[in-house]
Amino acid sequence: MTDTQSGWQYLDYTNISVTAGEPFAITCEASRARPPVVLQWVTTKGLSAVHHNQSDVIQDGSYISRRTLIITPSRNDHGKILSCITSHPEQQKNIRRSISLNVHVLPASVLLFPTGGNQSQSIVIYVQEDSPTSITCKSIGSFPATELSFWLIVDAFERTPIIANVSRLPVDVTISIPCDMFEGAETNITCKTLNGYPAPLIHWYVGSRNLTDNSSLESSLNAANRYDAASTLTFIPTRFDHMKRLLCQAVQPTITSTVVSVKNSMVLNISNFPSATTISFQQQTLPVIGEDFTIECSYSPSSYPRSVQWRHEDIQVASESCTSTSSCTTTIPNPTKYKLMGDDRSTSLTIINLTAVDNGRYACDFLNKSGLWSADETIQVLSPVPPSRVFVSDTQSVWQYSNNANISVTSGEPYNIICGANRARPAVVLEWLIPEDVTVVHQDQSDDIRDGSYISRKTLTVTPSREDHGKILICIASHPELQKNIRRSVSLNVHVLPTSVLLFPTGGNESQSTVLYVQEDSLTSITCKSIGSFPATELSFWFIVDAFKSTPILANVSRLPVDVTICIPGDMFEGAETNITCRALIGYPAPLIHWYIGSRKLTDNSSLESSLNAADRYDAESILTIIPTRFDHRKRLLCQAVQPNITSTVVSVNKSMVLNISSQQRGAMSVMKQ
Structure with a gap:
């Protein structure tokens, strides 16, 4: 176990110091396992805690598994x-693996006042020159006791410590037990205190019974001239x-305040006297026909035999x-149907390949020399159900995209795409298929139980480049009922931001100067040039009046259409005339549209209409009339929107699809869009 604050790895049953009211992240980690280890946090009732999902990272051919718990402790959680x-x-x-919380509470206030005087929060103390003055420093509300010291502030850059023998409670009290405690077996328990002055006394109690006479006490002066004490x-x-x-x-009798001791306590778990046994379902699974299912019987404390x-x-x-932790005998009459696993505090039964015969009551009987305890639970096996919906969405907009939709992403910026499946039993298995050279990070699949079925999600983080434009990402959902x-x-649909934008006199030097010299009452031609973007950047001119006002300058800026789409009214049949529509939106001036099948140009067989839209840009629509033959099957149909007066290297926007020509022998075929 580690914490994200220090990164330290803690030994079993180590004390972790936390501050009351402040969130603290603790991580449980298991390394180098195949398959990944299942991690589960068990917390005490009343402790405010947030359980994070487990992460499983592949490293050197095995899994590094981590599960983080964020706690916000109170004084009562010590x-x-x-x-x-x-x-x-x-x-x-x-x-x-276990840890104990050592909860620190910061002081509610700190007072400095003349000893025996008014305990106010005044910052002025009146003293008499050459006369001794007793000053008291008092910390209120902290746990454990605050370490107090006096300093003389010379100026803003210098201060001098005032050495005084200040009676103080120890900073910390810890209890350690070397092993499990057994009825009738002698056990040595150690209590340690740090930084007290003078040396503290240590008292022991079980309930109201004082056991101090059965203990020893040793004290030593540490490097801070304070006393550490240990009692066994x-x-x-x-x-x-x-x-x-x-x-x-830990008692400090020389302290005159109301708080004269610091305490630590623990609840004794005496083996061979277990508490009532409990049985519980695993939270992550549902009992589904054809799947394995595990139930767990837990008991506390551990005991042998x-x-x-x-x-x-x-x-x-x-x-x-x-008979001991390492000596156990397991009996399973039908090992092909059941599997048994356990530790010193629980035993789990796995039912293999659930069927309707596995319905009914399951009982766990726990027996040791102190008696017999039983618990039971009824299992109702559920029928498998295929997913009601499989979809693709993104975490940025949470939209659910239709199949084969375009997703607009920015080159070089990470983008999260989610594949989801709803209301299935058992959980759907989701897998992303990615073209080569696309930079992606595959996240682990999550399967949440909701209303008796699974909600499954698998996230893909893609960082696209310009070369990834048009590439297709596919999510495959598999399930036994499909x-x-x-x-x-x-x-x-990869967008590339401009590497630079230039504003210069038309025909002049294309520099990045921010000053243009113009002549009053004379026409001046100014060119705005965007470099390196994809698709073409939409340019507009604005006149900046002041820091709070800008006015658009209307200009006819040549630009490629934003989008090109192809639409076929139905299946295409050999020898049957078909009208195919291509639309290009928001171009200027009106774009031309060319048609190709393979390398064969068919533009002469098409019509073209353009219209001015509300943005003063042109939408164009071309209809191609084609009579396909069987030789056109599986050839690529291309619609090309051309803007001939654009001077950049990119003068067209294309859209293509693979033709599927139906015939009586082949039947209807679907259209694959790219």
């Missing part, structure tokens, strides 16, 4: 335990101590008996 549980098919038992309690627990609170109290038995409608299907996979595709 000493609470957070546990991360890892499960993997190759582990005989789940691995559990020798303790033989009984079953009656189970779930009672163990308290370590013990045995766990699983029953389906009172028929034993699996059992496990353990006769064939569903494909949804989008085409990249």
Whole structure:
């Protein structure tokens, strides 16, 4: 386990210092596994926590898995335990890692006043020259006790510490237990305190029972001239101590304030006296016919010897008996139907290839020398259902695109595209197919349970280049209930921003000067030139009156059409006359439209109409009349919108499609647009 603030890796049951009211991110990580480990955080009731989704990154042929928990602790969360549980098919038992919260509370206020005087927040203290003055510094509301020191401020650049023997509570109190606690077995428990003055006393309690006489105490002076103290309690627990609170109290009798001690406590878990056993479903899966399904029986605390038995409608299907953590015997009468895994606090039963016969009540029986505990749950196996919808959208607009739609993206800028599938059981498997040389990052698929089915999403982050214009991205959705996979595709419409924009006298030097010299009452021709954009940039002139006002200057600027589309009214049949329409929008002046099949030019067989739109640009429409032959099948039909008076290297915008010519033998064929 690590935290994002320091990046440190913590040992098991380490104390992590956090500040009350401030968010703190803790990450559970598992490295070099195949397949990825499943990570799950277990938090204490009442703790404010936000669970993030697990990430699985491929590195050197294996997975690095991480799951982050963001907590916002309160003072009442001090000493609470957070546990991360890892499960993997190759582990005989789940691995559990835990940390304890050491919650710090900042002072509500700090007061400086004459000892015995009014405890106000005044910043002025009156003293008499050459006479001793006792001044008290008081911190209110912090936990643990604030470390106080006095400094004499000489000026804004210099201050001098005032050395004083200030009585103070220890900064921190920690309790450590070397191993699990067993009924009747002697256990040494250590309590340590740091930076007290003078050396503190340490008292021990279990519930209201004072056990200080059963402890030892040692103190040492540290480098800060403060005392560190360690006390060891020798303790033989009984079953009656189970779930009672163990308290370590560091006392500073020389302190005259109302707070004279610092405490830390923990709840005792005495093995061989377990609490009630619980059984729970895995949160990430649904019981679907044909799928594997896992239920988990958890018990606390761990104890040995013990045995766990699983029953389906009172028929034993699996059992496990353990004399220690490393010595367990598993019995599964039908190993092709059931699989058993567990750790020292839980056992999970996996039902392989669910069928309707697997409906019914499942019971978990937990037995140790203290008694028998049982819990049960009823499973209703669900029928598989194909997805109701498969779609492509983006995180920027959240639009759902129609199949084969164009998505406008900017060259060099990352863009997130999502493939989604709704209301399926089991979860749909989503896969992106990407052309070569397109820079993409594949995100892990997410499968969320909602109303008894799965909502699946798989995100692709694409960073396109100019060369990726027109390339097609395809998402394939596969599911056991689909006769064939569903494909949804989008085409990249890559926009390239201009590398520069120049404004200069027509025919003059094309420099990047910001000054143009013109003559009053004389016509001046000014050229605005955009370099390096794709498609052609729409240019307009504006006269800047001042910082708050600008006026557009109307000018007839030549430009290519924004979009070219081809429309066929229906299937195309060999020998049957067909009218195909090509539209080009927002060009200036009115563009020309040419037609080609392969290298054969067919423009003479077409008509052309243009109209001025509301933006004072031209929309053009051309209709090609064609009688296709079987030799035209699978050839490329090209519509080319040409702007001959544009002086840049790009003088046309094209749209093409592959012809599918139907005949009696082949039947109807679909049209593939590109």
